[in-house]
Amino acid sequence: MQHNRLQNVGTRLVWLLLAGLVLSACHGFRSPSQFERPAKVGANPPIELTLAPTYTPTVEPQPTVLPTETPTAAPTEIPTATPTEVAASAPVAEQPATTATATPRPTRARPTATSTPKPTPIVVIPNGFTKQTDSVRGYSLAxxxxxxxxxxxxxxxxNLANAVGMGDRMTALNEFLDSPAGQIVGILAASDLAGMIFGGLPTIAQVMVVDAVGANQETAQISVEGLLSGQGGFLSNPVIEKMESVTINNLPGVRASVTGNLAGANRPMAGKVVGLLANEKFYVLIQLTEASKRTAKEPIFDQIIGTFRPE
Known part of the structure; x- marks a missing residue:
């Protein structure tokens, strides 16, 4: 009985710590930067054209030539020949009329426009993984x-926020989540929670979905930078170590390695960020862990990435 009671207290403490951590990270959320568009080019200065006067040549009148009268020759009388009787000749057989046959022209097949098929996501869900689906934003991961x-x-x-004395922050958080900008926030999950009792940091997986009409992998990289540095979140002073355009789960996307400090705690964190382009959306998965656990956690991060897909 005492063991169960301690376990319940420990679980509640972990949840309280996690709630405080999340609220600290979410404090100061703001709308992420959108995909950058090329700057509009300013109006060009008006071009002034000066037209030179056109020279029109004067045509001198030509003298009128009168026609010369030609004398008309008198007609010469032609003698009329006496008709001679012609013997009746044998009838000529009628020839059948020849009908012209038109030569058919070869028919040319018109080329049919072929639309480029959209790539289908391919994922692998390992044993022991549980699929999580966000039907509102249209994606899943395991x-x-x-x-x-x-x-x-x-x-x-x-209730957890109220328990840790951060209920006042819920108003701002709820206002953000209910705003159009807050609709980007999707699944949030954490592990290594028990270690928080002894001062450890959780491992975090967070999904965000951004509108990306007309986006490509180059603009997707810009969006990742904006999501990491422009909207608050779990990392303060994030540093992108490496970012590249890649194919992930048979979809075009980007992948990045990041480091930074846990927001509100000044503790080093590290992790991976991937983004998938599909359905005119940009699906971003951010995974972070304590910097000292990075090497051990990266294989798990890769497995989770392998399950991430739009629905």
Missing amino acids: LPRGYTTLDLRSAQFR
Whole structure:
């Protein structure tokens, strides 16, 4: 009985710590930068054209030539020949009329426009992973055992925020989540929660979905920079170590390695960020862990990335 009671207290403490951590990270959320468009070119200065006067040549009148009268010759009388009787000749057989036959022209086949097929996402869900689907934003991923999903919009999270004395921050957070900009925030999950009791940091997986009409991999990289540095989140002073355009799960996307400090805690974190371009959306998955656990966690991060896809 005492063991169960301690376990319940420990679980509640972990949730309280996690709620405080999430609220600290979410404090100061703002709309991420959108995909950058080329700057509009200013109006060109008016071009002034000066037209030279046109020279029109004067045509001198030519003298009129009168026609010369030609004398008309008198007609010469032609003698009329006497008709001679011609013997009746044998009738000529009628020849059948020849009908012209038109030569048919070869028919040319018109080329048919072929639309480029959209790539189909290909994912692999390892054994022991549980699929999580966000039907509102249209994507899914699978998480291994030990991950707990956290709904920032739920009454449970609101109660946890009140318990850790951060209920006043919920108003600003809810206003952000209810705004058009807040609709980008998707699944949030964490693991390594028990270690938080002893001062450890959780491992975090967070999904965001951004409108990306007409975007490509180059503009997607710009969007990742904006999402990491422009909207608050779990990392303060993020540093992108490497970012490249790649194909992920048979879809065009980008991949980046990042480091930074945990927001509000000044503790080093590291992780991976991937983004998928599909359905005129940009699906971004951010995974972070304590910097000292980076090497051990990267294979798990890669497995989770392998399950990430738009629906």
